[in-house]
Amino acid sequence: MELRVEGLACRRGEAVVLRDVGFVLAPGEALILRGPNGAGKTTMLRALAGLTPPVAGTISAPQEAMAYGAHADGLKAQLTVAENLTFWAAAFGTSGIGPAVAAFDLGALLDRRTADLSAGQKRRASLARMVLTGRPIWLLDEPTVSLDAANVARFAAAVSTHLEAGGSALIATHIDLGLAETRVLDVTQFAARAAARREADPFAEAIE
Ligand SMILES: Nc1ncnc2c1ncn2[C@@H]1O[C@H](COP(=O)(O)OP(=O)(O)OP(=O)(O)O)[C@@H](O)[C@H]1O
Numbered sequence: 001m002e003l004r005v006e007g008l009a010c011r012r013g014e015a016v017v018l019r020d021v022g023f024v025l026a027p028g029e030a031l032i033l034r035g036p037n038g039a040g041k042t043t044m045l046r047a048l049a050g051l052t053p054p055v056a057g058t059i060s061a062p063q064e065a066m067a068y069g070a071h072a073d074g075l076k077a078q079l080t081v082a083e084n085l086t087f088w089a090a091a092f093g094t095s096g097i098g099p100a101v102a103a104f105d106l107g108a109l110l111d112r113r114t115a116d117l118s119a120g121q122k123r124r125a126s127l128a129r130m131v132l133t134g135r136p137i138w139l140l141d142e143p144t145v146s147l148d149a150a151n152v153a154r155f156a157a158a159v160s161t162h163l164e165a166g167g168s169a170l171i172a173t174h175i176d177l178g179l180a181e182t183r184v185l186d187v188t189q190f191a192a193r194a195a196a197r198r199e200a201d202p203f204a205e206a207i208e
Pocket residue numbers: 012013014015017035036037038039040041042043044
């Protein structure tokens with residue numbers, strides 16, 4: 001499913017952080033969100049995921065087409081990895097957790113409470129949930145935090161499998177994931193405050 005975003009203005013709290021956001025994400029494509037800390041990557045992903053509805057603009061794909069993987073792992077701490085994944089599979093009507101377990105090498109961890117996992121193990125269990133959603137558009141916020149090199153590669157392979165199946169992914173990350181043929185979207189071009197400053201002072205851009 002294509003995701004077409006036009007004229008999006010996104011707020012965080014009371015402040016409009018981004019405006020005039022526009023891009024097209026085609027099936028089979030990954031788009032990397034870039035920008036320094038505070039540029040608005042999370043803000044954009046939250047708007048697309050429906051957590052903070054945009055102030056203006058249009059998002060072509062319905063909410064049900066998107067799966068959001070946030071900064072937080074979002075696991076139920078007292079449940080085991082298997083119980084967490086089974087819960088998600090049931091919630092999204094996906095049969096079987098096998099492909100998600102294999103993609104993130106979780107076989108040896110299935111009976112462990114997620115509260116007792118290391119940070120990287122929690123991250124892997126959290127990312128496995130994306131596979132279980134069965135949703136075509138993945139929105140991922142710094143997905144590789146806490147992952148070692150082998151697991152960054154596992155994550156990249158899971159994204160590639162998703163893209164090959166006709167899915168797409170919008171990924172905020174500061175690292176090179178090693179994905180083939182990704183496009184990069186620099187969110188600083190959509191900064192609402194810089195635009196407002198430039199409009200107020202036509203010479204501001206020259207001294208920034
Ligand atoms: N709850 C909030 N209320 C008001 N402003 C916020 C809130 N959360 C974040 N902000 C501000 O919104 C701006 C965009 O933040 P955002 O988290 O989208 O940036 P980011 O590009 O994801 O940064 P990072 O790379 O550090 O994760 C920042 O200036 C931030 O301080």
